[in-house]
Amino acid sequence: MEVQESGYLAADFFTHSYRISGHVDVRRRALADILNDQTSNFIPLEDAYISPIDRPGEIIATYSASNLVKSNLTVIVVSQSNDALPRKHTYGSYYGTFLHKIFLTVPGFEVVGYLRLSSNLDLRRVLTTGTDEFIAVLDGRVRNSLRPDVTFTGGGVLVNKRHIGALCMAEEE
Amino acid sequence: MARILVIDDNADLLQMIRTILESRGKHEVILSAEGQDGLAKAKAAPPDLAIVDVMMPGMTGYEVCRRMRADPATSHVPIIILTARGQEVDRQAALDAGADLYLSKPVTMAELQQHVDDLLARAPRPEAPGGVMALLSLRGGVGVTTLAVNLAATLVRQGEQVCLLDLCPASGNAALQLGLRPDPNWSALALLGTPPGSATIGTYLLNHSSGLRLLAAPFVPIVGDGLPRETVLAAISALQQNFAALVIDLPSALNDVTMAVLDQADIIGLVLTADPPAIQATVGTLQALKPFASKVRIILNQVVPGPSSSAQALQRVLRQPVNGVVPFDPAQAQALARGQPLALFSPTSPLAQAVAGLIPSLRASQGRPAVV
Numbered sequence: 096m097e098v099q100e101s102g103y104l105a106a107d108f109f110t111h112s113y114r115i116s117g118h119v120d121v122r123r124r125a126l127a128d129i130l131n132d133q134t135s136n137f138i139p140l141e142d143a144y145i146s147p148i149d150r151p152g153e154i155i156a157t158y159s160a161s162n163l164v165k166s167n168l169t170v171i172v173v174s175q176s177n178d179a180l181p182r183k184h185t186y187g188s189y190y191g192t193f194l195h196k197i198f199l200t201v202p203g204f205e206v207v208g209y210l211r212l213s214s215n216l217d218l219r220r221v222l223t224t225g226t227d228e229f230i231a232v233l234d235g236r237v238r239n240s241l242r243p244d245v246t247f248t249g250g251g252v253l254v255n256k257r258h259i260g261a262l263c264m265a266e267e268e
Numbered sequence: 269m270a271r272i273l274v275i276d277d278n279a280d281l282l283q284m285i286r287t288i289l290e291s292r293g294k295h296e297v298i299l300s301a302e303g304q305d306g307l308a309k310a311k312a313a314p315p316d317l318a319i320v321d322v323m324m325p326g327m328t329g330y331e332v333c334r335r336m337r338a339d340p341a342t343s344h345v346p347i348i349i350l351t352a353r354g355q356e357v358d359r360q361a362a363l364d365a366g367a368d369l370y371l372s373k374p375v376t377m378a379e380l381q382q383h384v385d386d387l388l389a390r391a392p393r394p395e396a397p398g399g400v401m402a403l404l405s406l407r408g409g410v411g412v413t414t415l416a417v418n419l420a421a422t423l424v425r426q427g428e429q430v431c432l433l434d435l436c437p438a439s440g441n442a443a444l445q446l447g448l449r450p451d452p453n454w455s456a457l458a459l460l461g462t463p464p465g466s467a468t469i470g471t472y473l474l475n476h477s478s479g480l481r482l483l484a485a486p487f488v489p490i491v492g493d494g495l496p497r498e499t500v501l502a503a504i505s506a507l508q509q510n511f512a513a514l515v516i517d518l519p520s521a522l523n524d525v526t527m528a529v530l531d532q533a534d535i536i537g538l539v540l541t542a543d544p545p546a547i548q549a550t551v552g553t554l555q556a557l558k559p560f561a562s563k564v565r566i567i568l569n570q571v572v573p574g575p576s577s578s579a580q581a582l583q584r585v586l587r588q589p590v591n592g593v594v595p596f597d598p599a600q601a602q603a604l605a606r607g608q609p610l611a612l613f614s615p616t617s618p619l620a621q622a623v624a625g626l627i628p629s630l631r632a633s634q635g636r637p638a639v640v
Contacts, residue, residue, distance in 0.1 A: 105323075105352030105373065116323065116353050142277075144323050144353070152361030154328050174354055174372070247355045 103141065107172040107247060108163055109237070111202050114151045115163065117143040125182040126173065130165060130253060131227040137162040148203065151245055165228065169201040169258045170237055172249040179231040179251020184211075196265040197232065200240075201258040207265065208235030208252055218262050229253040270316035270388050271296045275306035275332060276350070277324040285319065288377045293384065303327030307335055310342045311621065313426055314628055317388055318342075319380075322351035322362070330365040337366035340592055341625030346387045350375065399534035400504065401630065402516040403567075404526070407549040410541045411569040414600065416517035417445045418623045419537075421611035423513050424480045426627075431473065431511040433503070434485040435529070436519045437494035443484040447607025448474050450484035454503070458495050463502030466509050478612050481511070494519075497528050504532055522556055530557065535630050536564045541571055547585060554588060565591040565630050572596060592626040594619060 103118040104126055117140035119126055129138055143161040144154045173179050194209040195216040210221065211233055221230065235252030239245040272295045274285050279301065286297040298315060300306035303324055310318060318336065322329035329349055336342040347369075349362035354372030362370040369387055371380065403416045413436070420432040434442035435454075443450035452472045457464055464472075474482040483503065495503075507514055516533070518526050530536055536557065540550040550566070557564055568579055568590050579590040597619035603610045610620040 105354075107353070107355070118352075142323055142325065144328070151355070152357035152364075154322075154330065157323075157325065157328065159325055172355075174352075174374070245357060247357075 104173065104178055106178075107249075108138075108140070108168055109148070109170045109172070109204065109247075110167050111169065112148050114146040114148055115140065115143050115161075116146070117141060117161070121178075125180065126171070126178060127181045127227075127229060127231060127253060130168075130171070130229045131181070133226065136165055138165055138168075148239065149242065151239075151247075166255075166257065169255055170204055170206060171229070171253040172235070172237060172247045173251045173253070174249050176231075176233045176250035179233065179249075179253050180211075181227075181231075194233070198261075198263040198265045199232075199254060200260040201254060202260070203240055205238045205240060206232055206235055206252055206254060207238075208232035216264055218264060222256060222259065222262060228257060229255055269294050269296060271298065271313070272384065273298045273300065273306060273310055273315035273318040273345075274320075275300045275303060275318065275324070275329070276321035277301050278321070281321075284377075285380070288381060289384065292377075293381055295384075303329070303332040306332055307339075307342075310336055310345065311339060311624065312615065313624075314342050314345055317346045317348070317384060319348045319350050319384075320367075322349060322353055322358070330361060333362070333365040333367050339625060340629045341621075341627070344628050348383060348387065350380070399631065400508070400514045400516065400532055401535045401537060402518050402529055402533035403537040403539055404518040404520075404530070404553070405539040405546070405549070406520050406522065406553050407540065407546040408520050409571070410539050410546055411571045411594075412520075412539045413442055413445065413517050414604070414619075415537070415539055415567065415569060415594065415623065416515050417442050417609050418611040418620060419626065420480055420513075420515040421478060421609045422620070422624050422627060423515070424478050425611065425615065429479075429510070429512045431481045431483065431507050431514050433483045433507070433514060433516045435495070435500065435525070436485050436517060437490040437492075438519065441485075442482060442517055443474065443487075444607060445604055445609055446474075446476050446480070446482060448476060448482060448484065450474070450487045453484040453486045454495055455486040455490065457499055457503065460499070463498050464506055465502075466506040469503050469506045470510070483507070495525065497524050500525050501528055501532065504529065522553070530560055533560075534563060536560055537567050537630060538564055539567045539569050541569055542582065547582070550586060554586065564588075567592050567594065567626065567630075569594045570596040573598065591629045592622070594622040594626070 102122040104121045105118055108115040140161045143158045145156045146153055193212050197210050199206050232252040237247040276282050282299045289295045289297050300309050320329040320332050333347055347367045349367040349370045352373045359370045403412050405412050420430050423430045474484055540546040573596050579593050583590050595618045597617055599617050610617045611623055
């Protein structure tokens with residue numbers, strides 16, 4: 096038995112300037128599916144806890160309900176890798192048996208982690224194929240570009256493709 | 269078995285943690301769904317450990333943690349922060365707020381229970397109940413009896429078996445403050461040929477409806493020395509067999525009896541007000557009590573209305589930490605007139621709250637930070 100919220104997923108949402116922690120109702124759809132749903136520009140969040148990005152441990156405001164604008168989100172960090180994947184890719188799916196280490200940048204952050212793909216890594220295809228706005232980076236580490244001592248790690252990091260400045264194939268260690 | 273306070277806004281989680289800690293850990297679990305309520309519960313009856321969520325409406329867990337650390341009543345309580353904000357910066361924020369341990373969700377119940385057990389085992393705990401607390405001031409009128417009565421009453425509210433001994437031969441009025449007629453009282457003990465045993469002393473105790481027992485002082489002032497030293501020591505020894513805690517209201521004199529009681533006491537609460545005669549008397553008393561220095565605790569009691577006295581300034585004068593401050597409480601006059609101590613009949617009053625906060629500070633080992 097685990098101590099966690101049932102039916103709600105705790106996640107850290109990052110915009111250029113803020114870290115917003117809260118809970119997303121994932122009883123019907125996975126977080127990745129909610130983010131990539133083209134019919135809504137917003138994601139509803141329960142219990143939003145807001146921290147400025149230069150002081151990410153300090154909670155400056157709390158709100159019981161809020162809506163986040165998907166297009167302004169740069170990265171989202173969740174603790175379990177499965178929570179970053181679309182539902183069709185979880186629960187024993189054979190999709191994506193190849194893990195490719197990547198490095199990418201979005202405004203304010205650098206992200207290192209793994210892309211799970213069904214083939215070899217083609218950097219161009221990752222950015223152009225499909226209609227999904229957010230891609231899942233597994234075992235991700237998000238580093239604040241201006242404060243390299245501040246990092247966020249998670250089993251999964253969802254990255255907004257529109258905000259990616261550079262996507263690089265990283266050398267395996 | 270420990271008392272564990274869990275503060276989390278998730279009702280399902282609260283119940284799950286309660287079930288596990290009660291059934292597997294055999295702990296007593298107190299639940300609270302939000303920070304303000306959790307703080308009030310912690311202050312009213314300080315737990316042995318608190319588990320606090322960070323993300324709660326109204327007040328974050330960090331703030332709960334900071335306020336518990338700042339409050340003398342709860343400053344010693346080990347705190348586990350349990351949160352879904354699981355980043356390194358969050359761990360640092362939790363430790364900066366005063367948490368002893370940081371756990372990020374999800375955490376398994378076995379893991380949580382292990383951490384609870386570990387923290388309880390290594391926590392600097394207040395000295396065990398069962399102590400003898402003697403309250404004293406060489407300056408009259410500083411509220412020693414009021415504090416002794418409310419201290420004893422608070423301990424009773426916290427579930428301890430407590431006996432209050434009023435040893436003031438001239439002005440003892442503990443019975444009056446409890447609304448009791450001081451009959452029987454200890455004056456008859458002086459006439460016994462032999463020191464009283466456990467059974468004998470029991471027949472001289474008054475019963476208060478709260479469960480507090482009182483060895484009352486006689487209503488009419490005693491001419492002479494009061495009880496002989498041997499009788500007092502025998503009475504204390506006998507009462508220790510039946511009560512977890514003894515609270516003793518001592519007369520304003522460092523005579524043989526007082527010194528013998530101070531020698532027996534585990535904690536000596538030296539009470540003063542912020543006026544120069546009381547401070548001067550306290551400086552002198554501290555000199556006289558040097559052999560007992562390790563068990564002396566200073567209590568600043570504000571018995572008149574007005575601006576709060578500076579405990580820091582007092583510490584500089586006394587060169588000793590002030591372990592607790594009891595504010596002036598206008599309700600005390602009425603409580604005295606009615607024979608209803610605030611600790612029992614108005615536990616949320618400033619005086620009752622301050623006295624509850626005093627207990628951990630009094631019982632804490634010497635060398636812990638001064639609480640002012």
